Amino acid sequence: DTAVSQTPKYLVTQMGNDKSIKCEQNLGHDTMYWYKQDSKKFLKIMFSYNNKELIINETVPNRFSPKSPDKAHLNLHINSLELGDSAVYFCASRGTSGRYNEQFFGPGTRLTVL
Amino acid sequence: GQQLNQSPQSMFIQEGEDVSMNCTSSSIFNTWLWYKQDPGEGPVLLIALYKAGELTSNGRLTAQFGITRKDSFLNISASIPSDVGIYFCAGQSGNQFYFGTGTSLTVIP
Numbered sequence: 001d002t003a004v005s006q007t008p009k010y011l012v013t014q015m016g017n018d019k020s021i022k023c024e025q026n027l028g029h030d031t032m033y034w035y036k037q038d039s040k041k042f043l044k045i046m047f048s049y050n051n052k053e054l055i056i057n058e059t060v061p062n063r064f065s066p067k068s069p070d071k072a073h074l075n076l077h078i079n080s081l082e083l084g085d086s087a088v089y090f091c092a093s094r095g096t097s098g099r100y101n102e103q104f105f106g107p108g109t110r111l112t113v114l
Numbered sequence: 115g116q117q118l119n120q121s122p123q124s125m126f127i128q129e130g131e132d133v134s135m136n137c138t139s140s141s142i143f144n145t146w147l148w149y150k151q152d153p154g155e156g157p158v159l160l161i162a163l164y165k166a167g168e169l170t171s172n173g174r175l176t177a178q179f180g181i182t183r184k185d186s187f188l189n190i191s192a193s194i195p196s197d198v199g200i201y202f203c204a205g206q207s208g209n210q211f212y213f214g215t216g217t218s219l220t221v222i223p
Contacts, residue, residue: 004156031209033211041151041200041215041216041218042117042213042216043157043202043213043216044213045210045211045212048209050209055209056209056210090156090157092156102147102159102162103147103159103211104159105149105156105157105158106156107154107155107156108154108155108156
């Protein structure tokens with residue numbers, strides 16, 4: 001029943017490692033997002049895909065690479081993890097038909113880089 | 115990316131009190147949204163506003179889209195303990211969503 005799901009919920013890893021976070025939505029939405037929430041709770045957009053096409057790419061290190069195999073999935077791969085990458089990463093999806101612009105967020109993935 | 119100014123940063127109130135928080139931006143938006151985030155969860159949409167001057171309610175919550183399109187406020191009436199959380203405003207411009215700095219609400223029973 002979960003509308004937007006993310007795995008894993010928690011991710012603890014060593015500096016320099018490569019890791020992936022997966023996101024899936026079952027809402028039939030066309031647009032998906034990745035956000036980063038830092039320790040001060042600031043929510044900042046990182047990427048957005050519409051129908052598997054990248055439409056927003058904020059100033060994010062190229063160690064972060066999103067991949068959208070299909071409309072329902074948007075995964076985030078991070079290479080050479082750094083201490084500053086520690087944060088909570090949220091996936092979100094949004095329907096783009098009609099007037100409504102509601103974003104539905106996933107439960108988040110807490111990444112801790114040691 | 116743009117960050118919206120949200121105030122107050124935190125609030126400690128007694129159960130039953132009313133709460134008011136606001137959000138301002140240097141840019142105009144076509145849509146304003148208010149979210150609530152519980153600990154360990156993602157933000158959940160509370161109210162969406164689509165027209166300048168619009169006043170919308172959702173139970174004890176009332177939000178308004180400022181006439182200038184650069185601000186919005188959220189009121190919570192008769193607060194209850196489960197109102198505890200972080201409230202975020204967000205302005206939408208095209209496919210972009212810009213979030214406020216958040217207001218942390220604590221309700222004392």
